[in-house]
Amino acid sequence: MTTPKRDTYTPETLLTVAVRIFNERGYDGTSMEHLSKAAGISKSSIYHHVAGKEELLRRAVSRALDSLFAILEEPGAVRGRAVERVEYVTRRTVEVLMAELPYVTLLLRVRGNTTTERWAMERRREFDQRVSDLLKAAAADGDLRADMDIRLATRLLFGMVNSLVEWYRPHPGSGYDGDQVAEAVVRLAFDGLRTDS
Amino acid sequence: MTTPKRDTYTPETLLTVAVRIFNERGYDGTSMEHLSKAAGISKSSIYHHVAGKEELLRRAVSRALDSLFAILEEPGAVRGRAVERVEYVTRRTVEVLMAELPYVTLLLRVRGNTTTERWAMERRREFDQRVSDLLKAAAADGDLRADMDIRLATRLLFGMVNSLVEWYRPHPGSGYDGDQVAEAVVRLAFDGLRTDS
Numbered sequence: 001m002t003t004p005k006r007d008t009y010t011p012e013t014l015l016t017v018a019v020r021i022f023n024e025r026g027y028d029g030t031s032m033e034h035l036s037k038a039a040g041i042s043k044s045s046i047y048h049h050v051a052g053k054e055e056l057l058r059r060a061v062s063r064a065l066d067s068l069f070a071i072l073e074e075p076g077a078v079r080g081r082a083v084e085r086v087e088y089v090t091r092r093t094v095e096v097l098m099a100e101l102p103y104v105t106l107l108l109r110v111r112g113n114t115t116t117e118r119w120a121m122e123r124r125r126e127f128d129q130r131v132s133d134l135l136k137a138a139a140a141d142g143d144l145r146a147d148m149d150i151r152l153a154t155r156l157l158f159g160m161v162n163s164l165v166e167w168y169r170p171h172p173g174s175g176y177d178g179d180q181v182a183e184a185v186v187r188l189a190f191d192g193l194r195t196d197s
Numbered sequence: 198m199t200t201p202k203r204d205t206y207t208p209e210t211l212l213t214v215a216v217r218i219f220n221e222r223g224y225d226g227t228s229m230e231h232l233s234k235a236a237g238i239s240k241s242s243i244y245h246h247v248a249g250k251e252e253l254l255r256r257a258v259s260r261a262l263d264s265l266f267a268i269l270e271e272p273g274a275v276r277g278r279a280v281e282r283v284e285y286v287t288r289r290t291v292e293v294l295m296a297e298l299p300y301v302t303l304l305l306r307v308r309g310n311t312t313t314e315r316w317a318m319e320r321r322r323e324f325d326q327r328v329s330d331l332l333k334a335a336a337a338d339g340d341l342r343a344d345m346d347i348r349l350a351t352r353l354l355f356g357m358v359n360s361l362v363e364w365y366r367p368h369p370g371s372g373y374d375g376d377q378v379a380e381a382v383v384r385l386a387f388d389g390l391r392t393d394s
């Protein structure tokens with residue numbers, strides 16, 4: 001038995017618990033009962049902070065999306081040649097994914113059964129589209145291989161970046177630091193594994 | 198109400214149904230009842246063909262694993278420079294993934310709660326390790342970038358390849374044919390998106 005705790009949560013600290021449970025059980029598979037048990041407070045205490053689990057989902061995916069979209073406003077993303085900008089955005093996307101791992105994981109697993117989920121998927125596609133537009137601009141500058149379909153390249157690039165949520169863990173001693181991973185993604189995607197010959 | 202069909206299944210055709218349901222509901226979330234309903238035959242008819250759902254899982258992931266391991270015995274995987282062999286294996290892995298999409302999807306989603314799942318994960322790691330060994334050999338030949346950690350490169354390469362199960366669909370008009378996707382993966386991974394400058 002879990003002894004109910006006095007409710008010392010804020011909407012933000014409650015969010016940390018909710019995101020963990022959403023990632024463990026899936027959003028659809030999580031009930032208010034599960035959240036109440038995990039937080040150690042009553043359901044009515046949770047309702048004191050938020051309207052329900054969909055509000056927790058919206059706050060969580062907003063945190064991931066806001067961090068991702070903020071990248072696109074950074075100087076490295078708006079100045080210079082398109083190819084440099086898209087490399088910058090790729091590196092920063094990996095960094096945000098690692099820094100906000102539970103939130104981005106949740107965002108990537110959202111499947112579209114509720115209004116909030118569909119909104120999150122739509123925003124995610126918008127972000128991908130912005131990166132795709134940068135890749136297109138880099139191709140138009142002659143800085144990307146002419147034999148590569150840009151929409152396909154965008155999918156493969158995000159496939160590689162997003163796969164990090166499956167294995168990257170930020171604990172010390174997990175093998176890689178964040179900079180090393182971000183650099184490896186950018187080098188693999190833009191320069192390839194082969195030595196230039 | 199589904200009208201029960203006469204049982205005209207073989208273990209192989211029953212497998213097609215089971216794999217679809219496992220991928221839709223997750224292996225853990227699938228009961229014999231779900232399989233019986235989806236196949237339109239009674240549970241006892243299913244038990245006539247297989248010992249239970251774990252046997253269906255074993256047959257399904259074996260099909261994916263056998264196809265993947267067979268690649269490593271093909272002439273292109275055993276002759277020539279390591280870098281050519283690993284490019285060959287990458288291309289063929291993408292082709293097998295697309296040809297055996299439901300089976301490889303199931304293999305990649307297996308999470309390790311049963312003996313069969315743990316065995317499948319172990320075999321999958323073995324396959325990844327074989328590719329990693331080829332990458333190491335290519336690096337030793339001086340054919341891969343010296344600044345890339347090979348274990349990390351292996352993870353990123355499989356991250357990109359495996360992400361195909363999330364969006365690639367083999368229907369005509371889905372946008373890409375298999376050869377185009379396989380070629381794009383190999384070019385991106387080994388030569389990168391940038392033009393050589």
